[in-house]
Amino acid sequence: MKKIVKTIKGILALLKNPWLLNHVLNDDSIWRKYIAKNHKNQSELAVLNINSLNNGFDETLHSFAFLDGGSLPTDIALLKILSRRFEKCSYFEIGTWRGESVVNVSETAEECYTLNLPKEEILALGLSESYADLHGFFSKGKKNIRHLHGNSLHYDFEAINKKFDLIFIDGNHHYDYVKNDTKKVFEHLIHENSIVVWHDYAYSPEKIRPEVFAGILDGIPTKFKGNLYHVSNTMCAVFIRGKFDTTAFQSPIQPKHSFKVSIESQNC
Structure with missing residues (x-):
């Protein structure tokens, strides 16, 4: 019952504020599922x-x-x-x-x-x-x-x-x-x-x-x-x-090397 109520509230929110759909479509979890389904390997x-x-x-x-x-x-x-x-x-x-x-x-x-x-x-x-x-x-x-x-x-x-x-x-x-x-x-x-x-x-x-x-x-x-x-x-x-x-990709990563950085400001 709670899921149905939540779904109805979600639909009403989208109808009232259609721009919210962009957040749904661009949500990272949606795209991770898409990749897992369509690019399993x-x-x-x-x-x-x-x-x-x-x-x-x-x-x-x-x-x-x-x-x-x-x-x-x-x-x-x-x-x-x-x-x-x-x-x-x-x-x-x-x-x-x-x-x-x-x-x-x-x-x-x-x-x-x-x-x-x-x-x-x-x-x-x-x-x-x-x-x-x-x-x-x-x-x-x-x-x-x-x-x-x-x-x-x-x-x-x-x-x-x-x-x-x-x-x-x-x-x-x-x-x-x-x-x-x-x-x-x-x-x-x-x-x-x-x-x-x-x-x-x-x-x-x-x-x-x-x-x-x-x-x-x-x-x-x-x-x-x-x-x-x-x-x-x-x-x-x-x-x-x-x-x-x-x-293999890992996160977080244990650094294997570091970088030496020297910064000098200049006028454009």
Whole structure:
């Protein structure tokens, strides 16, 4: 009887406040159950040690704001390290924001493309003009960075007519977008050695974000799922070919290594 009453109250609350449905649909427990049901053999990714990607981990970031909506330093350093695996790296990203990731990668890549919503669409979402103008703050005016504008749900990736070495998916993190972006990237932008990185696949290096993870699993071709990894000490998942020593995902983690950090402030 109590369950019936609770169900009726829940339905009435949704009818009165339909926006509450978003909280229900986006609830992590719902997505964990979805993954367990639809991806029984891949409810967690094997963990790839970040040190194994470049015979050690040593990178410098020259532009990092330490502000909301950004990445961990290790996330961006990961991109720089991966870009070094290619002689003349071509880089593509979905989701520019302030341009921290692409401006750092532009130091090690020959050419960079970054796709973001056009200003008018950002404003149409009810966001402020000052917020819209911050997009590309660090990356505007850089010679080897090309800024593209469009909604990735409808953007014609095929029309770019180009394959990329390193691709960073960091746009809208709702399931439909992550699935769409993943699917289109693998259909139109990768070659036989491409590496793909997803940001915010995890809330933190120790806590997976199941809605994003579900979008990745449903968007990537089945034949490539064996090349998916959780990169240690980051909020990133990666698709990379090759053989790597991995460990099972654990939380909390006993640290096996630490990082030396030197911070110097500079004017923008």
